Amino acid sequence: MKSPETRHSLLRVRDPSDDEAWAEFAAIYRPVICRFAVFRGLQEADAEDLAQQVLLAVSGAINRWTPDPQRAKFRTWLRRIAENAILNALTRGVPDRSSGDDEIRAFLDLRPACSGPDSDFLKMEYRREVFTRAAMQIREEFSHDTWKSFWLTAVEGVEVEAAALELGRTRGSVYASRSRVMKRLKQKVDEFDE
DSSP, X not given: OOOXXXXXXXXXGGSTTOHHHHHHHHHHHHHHHHHHHHHTTOOHHHHHHHHHHHHHXXXXXXXXXXXXXXXXXXXXXXXXXXXXXXXXXXXXXXXXXXXXXXXXXXXXXHSOOOOSHHHHHHHHHHHHHHHHHHHHHHGGGSOHHHHHHHIIIIISOOOHHHHHXXXXXXXXXXXXXXXXXXXXXXXXXXXXXX
C-alpha cells in the first residue's frame, strides 16, 4: 500500500476548509500531544481532549501569521504555537473553557517558546512523528532487503557486519542500501520542515 504524497506545504492549513492540510497537521501533532499528555500523567481520554484543545487553539491563531522572510518559517511558527498551546493547557489548573477573548489568542502568539524538559520532550516527539510518517511514506519505494539493511543498521543499531550476515549481503551493499534510504528519508523529512 503506497502512502499519499504530501509534498504540499502546510501553509494550506490557513484555509479552514482545506481538510487535507488539516488532516496532515493533525496526523503529525495529535499523537505527539497525546504522548506528551500521557507522559505528564493524563489519562488517554484526557490526552485526547487536550489534543482537541490544542488543535482548536492552533486553528484560532493560524490566520494571524503573515509571511516575513526576517522571521521564522511557517512550520517553525506553527510548531511553536502548538508547543505553547500544549504547555499552556497542561499547566492550567482549571479545565480550559473557550472565552472567545482575543487576549488569550494574542498570548499564544506572543509567548516565547519554553525551554526545558517539557519543551525538549515535545521537540523529540515531533521529530519522532515526522520520522514515522516520512518512513511510512517512502517504505514502498525500496525492496525488502534494502529497507531491512537501513532499518537494522540505522534504527535498531545493529552493526553493519552483523546486518550483512543476517541478510546474506555484503557489507558494501548494506552501506549502499542504508545510504540510499537515508538520503530519500532526509528528502521526505525536509518536506515537513519546508
